[in-house]
Amino acid sequence: MQLLKYISNHTNLPEKSIQNTVTLLNEDCTIPFISRYRKERTGNLDEVQVGAILNFKSQFESLEKRKDSIIKAVEEQGLLTTELRQKFQQSADLTSLEDLYLPFKKKRKTKAETALKNGLEPLAKIVMVQNATDIDAIASRYLNKNIENKEEALEGARHIIAEWINERSDIRNQIRHQLEKLGQITTKVISTKKEDEKAQKFRDYFDWSEPINRCPSHRLLAILRAENEKFIRVKIEIDDESAIEKIRQRLLKSKGPCTEHINQAIEDTYKRLLFPSLSNELLKKAKEKADIDAIQVFSKNLKQLLLGAPLGEKRILAIDPGFRSGCKVVCLTAQGDLVHNETIYPHAPKNDSSGAIKKISSLADAYKIEAIAIGNGTASRETERLIKRISFKNPIEVFVVSEAGASIYSASKIARDEFPNYDVTVRGAVSIGRRLADPLAELVKIDAKSIGVGQYQHDVDQTKLKTSLDSVVESCVNAIGVNINTASVPLLSYVSGIGPKLAENIFNYRNENGAFKSRSQIRKVPRLGAKAFEQGAAFLRIKEAKNPLDDSSVHPESYAVVEKMAKDKGVVLTELISNKSILQNIDLNLYCTDSIGLPTLKDILEELEKPGLDRREKAKVFAFNQNIRAITDVQEGQLLPGIVNNITNFGCFVDIGIKESGLIHISNLSNSFVKDVNEHVHLHQQVIVKVLSVDVARKRIQLAMHQ
Structure with missing residues (x-):
């Protein structure tokens, strides 16, 4: 599969936009630079879309690297055919790729491997064909110094069959589907830890069961933490008999002397190989999904925190x-x-x-x-x-x-x-x-x-x-x-294209030479080349510079077009900036070139109206209820002022002025259905909350948003 097709399948973005964005990424351009200053090439993609392209580009490259590694490993075994190479190369994801590789993977010494060395593969094939009328007699032909009787021969054949079943991707996918659709995650407390004080925060999971496909990320991570701390045991469960029956339906052709042996192999491979492997795989994937959800929550919160309201330059x-x-x-x-x-x-x-x-x-x-x-x-x-x-x-x-x-x-x-x-x-x-x-x-x-x-x-x-x-x-x-x-x-x-080393060079240059007077002076910083200047200059601002554009988000590569606008209007640059009456009458179509189109020109015009504007809110004073000094002062039914200090998928936490923050569960955020907590609250938002309940012993306060 080609890179562009892979990204397109996962993002549904235009192929031309993907192609140009990948080219820019390969040229070491950063996401902020691409999304802000290369809109014409990307088709006006935003940071999220450019970030998605980078993510799937990395995924594709990892997949291709794994394919190369597997093909090389199978080739070294002398087992690589043209058809097999093609199957490996056409794999669209790691799961299907690893399933294909499973029969060739070097394993620890297994029962099947021992049986193969003892010459029992032909017997296993006869059993699998299921048309032998006297399998015991046939098994007797395979006795040797390591196989003393027909029972041992048939047992060895079953071990080989069990491994064959385990390596069939159709059967693995069938069990995967059942686990994903019907799997239950269940927990049991370790009896010796039931009264442990540290375990009490996990007591909701001392005896818990729910479908794993409905287990929210925060709950799964809590369960896995409790397991890691040795307070509970965690299992994945499905209806084993139903799963085994579906394998029988795939493998058994009719009843006969071989049926029982295949049945035994099916049960063995399910309990010993398939279920342990695939249930662990399911739990791993659920954990990866929970990680992604938790990271997204953290990322959203961090963005709100970083863009929190500044007071500004005050003593x-x-x-x-x-x-x-x-x-x-x-x-x-x-x-x-x-x-x-x-x-x-x-x-x-x-x-x-x-x-x-x-x-x-x-x-x-x-x-x-x-x-x-x-x-x-x-x-x-x-x-x-x-x-x-x-x-x-x-x-x-x-x-x-x-x-x-x-x-x-x-x-x-x-x-x-x-x-x-x-x-x-x-x-x-x-x-x-x-x-x-x-x-x-x-x-x-x-x-x-x-x-x-x-x-x-x-x-x-x-x-x-x-x-x-x-x-x-x-x-x-x-x-x-x-x-x-x-x-x-x-x-x-953190400025686009700069990084830690160049940041130190900028800082040292500033200390040695005094304040920067212009953006062009940035080029004099040691080891700061043309690429770093291209990527970072527009994000670096210089207050009270001779050229007012140096304190704006207009990229130096676009200064000439702004100067032409001013010249065409018969004004100097300083008269053009912040002059709405002039700016609103500029026909941007006159300034379009091969490299600068309307998206960039619109951004330039917007910046010229309010150059260097900090779009963050300003800090506001907030007062807590002075009568609330400890959790024992909090009473059910009270209305209290608070500040949102954390947001999760299941609700938000509110600082009401004491050590313990209260939780507004997602169901208590609004009178209507809430899909995304972030659509209703943001970090540091000042709110009024109603106290629903107070659990002093567990130091928990349940709140509701006051409507």
Whole structure:
């Protein structure tokens, strides 16, 4: 099968679009660049469609690599025929390919292999033909020094037949179909672990059964985690007799002396070979599907988190709250630079609230603080109440900021390189403040899976998870654009075509030569060649540049067409930008060329109306119910304000201002049917929820969206 046909079968996209996109990918173009700046060649495909082409391209290449490996292995055995080579090459998926290869696969020493060495293959063939009238007499002819009697001869023949049955792709597919359609996943608690405290969170699965094709991804991953932690046993079950009967119907021609032997071989191969192999295969595929679902959930959440509302360039006082160890306080400039840090002790055991209030008040005056960011971990609510008691001279907004992953950042090499002379507590507080200013710029410094928005992210395929999350981060960074003169190395490394090494070179060049004055100056960065410039330049922004297009998403390759528009309208470039009356009267058809068509020209015009616009919302202050301080304060029927802090396939979790987040199950999100949770809520959305139930012992709160 050819690559284009393979991708087309899986995506239903136009073949020309696929072909051009594959060419661009082979030229080391990135997904953000292709989807944004090569619309004419791709037929206006978006990032998702380009990503799908890349995914299926990789799948096809892996399949072809496996075909080559198998063909070589069979050829080395001297068993490769023209017909067999063709069958291998025509396989459309790994499952059918591996089924074809099964008879040639090197196996551990088997009963069938022993029987073959003992010369029993002709006897097995006679039994399979099913027309022998005296099979016992025939079996007696195959006695030798290893086969002492006819019973041993017939047993050996049955082992050979069992392996033949196991290797038949039609029978394997038949059992697969039954397992996929009728298979039940069942669980039983290991009796010695039933009272184990750690096992209690899995107690719903101590005795569980449901069709595996209906088992949602989050439940399957929970079941498999419980099994891995040795709390339960997991099995796949179907009606074995029904499955065996279907094999009989395929193999048995009529009743006779050979029938019983074939029956025994069928039961043996089903119980010993077919069912164990195919039930494991089914569970593996179900796990892979659950992984994909979980990764998609995590990816959607991460995208929402990264594109969360920034406060912008404000002077921020950030607090990493705590009790015994105190609250670490830092003051940041509007550019996020650390100018002051110290520790206050307003809570137990020191309870120096008056001293803390004086200190915060004086710092706010000294550093002209415009906003305060408080981490949402231990002592967060108590610290928020303290801050709200302060009468500041100037208006200061107070925000509670998610700490998820802050401890990972503060102990990382990135944090040590940024703040070599400060300890982890100072770095953590700085991260909290910077997250308020710009979540995207700060969160890219943290391993994405450590941010903790998703379901069972540590149980899924880690390679696939990393690939997906890296793609999300790259998409978000390039969708917003990066200020090349303020960006950190981690942020720069996600810019299209740049990567970690070039990001370091950009950072070092900036430190040695001062701020970049133009995009053309980027070419002077060591080892940043024409390809990297082509891929990345349009996503790198330069504030207050001589050429205003350098602070826009217009690609440098299109500057000439914009300058021609300005010339044709009789204005200079600065008069054209943001001038709606002129821009709306430009006939784009006049500027179409072989390389620039209407899709790109429309993007250029849209950007010229509001160049460099950050499409993210702005951060908003939020207030929790001050009377809710612990789970024991939460009562059934209450209406409470909250913030969505995690989204899964089965619902969303809401922070109501205490340690335990409440769950809005998907059935309680709306009065109407909900297919996709993300269509109804988004991360950090401010909501009003109704308390349905509170289980203090299990620390669970059930909520409903207040309509």
